[in-house]
Amino acid sequence: MFKPSGSFSLWRKSRPILPIIEITVLVFSLVAPWALSSTPELITLGTNVLILSLLAISFDLCWGYSGIMSFGQALFFGVAGYVVALIGRDLGFSYGWGALPLAMAVGGLLAFMFAAFLLLGRRAPTVIFVSLGTLTGAYAAERLVSGWQYVGAGNGMSSVKLLQFGDIEMVEGIGFYNLALLLLLAAYILSRLIVRSQFGLVLAGMRQNEERLAFFGYRIQVFKALIFSFAGMLSGLAGALFAFHQGFIGPGNMGPGLSTTAVLYALFGGSGTLIGPVIGVFLIETISYFLADQDAIKQYWPVILGSLLLGVVAFRPTGILGLVVTARERIGSFGRRQ
């Protein structure tokens, strides 16, 4: 008699699914701009998806891999966006070789400052302490820039100077899409190398039992601070790309709203996988885009998103990828291979 469940489970045991999904997403991302070249608005949507994927991956590194519930990723995103907008406006500088590393440095440094306060204490902090600390930071920053005329107050900063590489100005379109894809790919590969390294093994252990690892002699707070700062760098890079691409950065791009959306991207797609958050961004942003024209649904979309988050947390904490990727594959093997 045919037993599909048995065959399926054997197949799932022997074949890794994640690399197949990763390659599929990569091929799709490479082909998309050529297939959509006649519809510039979809290229813009695709570029947004790539940029927000960086933000979602930065959250995944914190929560999915390190157990740090950060509601501050948008803060690093927004501050870096404001910084590149300011140096463009006040110094007339928007060269990619300087502006993008500067944005990463700003995001990383700011994240490290938060880590020093929230994570680097003598005792490991609780999830609640860190999540409230980062949430408060994002909220305070949003309120601060909302009332600060120098950075445009509540209107934000529009007409951000275009990103430049030499004499080439990067405007919306396939060129910017390819740049965002290239940077996302580089960030993804680097993140993957980190989470699959011996350092990643410490993160995997830390996520399961922090106390045990402290008794091995690991200063887990340092590991957390490092990964949090690296995630802050990725958020900073995303914020700069966003500001250059949209030509705008505002208070709403650094507050709890965007931070929570980053949480939703990762949890919906599948946290602890890196590729899950990318899929989460693609699905949520694509659906949002097409619903934007549907007046009957548009106003209820935030409610639907909120319900989705609740549903995922309650019933599918491993996200969409959890349907096809086993916990064993998600966590991975760091030493011997079977």
Added chain:
Amino acid sequence: MSDMLVVSQLTKRYGTLQALDGVDLVVKQNSFHGLIGPNGSGKSTFLKAIAGAHFPTSGTIRFNDTDITDASPYERARMGLSLKFQITAVLNELSVFDNVLLAVQAPNSLWSLLLSKTRSRFKDQVMHSLERFQLAERADELAGVLSHGEQQWLEIAMALALRPKLLLLDEPTAGMSPEERRITGDLLRPIKRECSILIVEHDLDFIREISDEITLLDQGKVLDTGTVEEIQRSSKAQQAYTTRV
């Protein structure tokens, strides 16, 4: 033999509960020191205070002539103290191999861990640890699927993989079958060549067989300390176990 661990007047109070009350204890180098006592006598509290899981209310802990009373678990582990938890704390979602690798690579620098410089070099060391505790065949399985006894062995393998100077074992045979206890005793005996052990155990036969010295705790106080023979003859020990087990 010189003194490795010297504990003086250790006190631990939880609100009105006096869990430890002026405990003195010395563990010599390359010796097995047993800690026995009825339920609630403060054995596990004492072991956790040594490992740094909680700080004592008063008293001092000196390890190899260094005062570690206020040191964090991380600092104590780096000095050569290693704890095997009473309730198994293996990392269920990681493979058996990766559990031990985590312990073996602990002294590595952050940079070395990021670049995975020692992953292949440690393979033999990890497998040697697993072979010693009869777990080599199960290296690629998840730690969570091991039997309770095997998880206890894995815990001991992890604690030993840190190459400690003093190994703290909190009830290593808890929940084991008689056969598993016998094997555990056989596995632990050769360790004396490598490090000292402070062991908390309810199984008095097991602790008699393995220990050089025994300390008897009751209600947070030391009732008696001596060799196995001395404790066996001790009227205090007999009284403690006949009145409060």
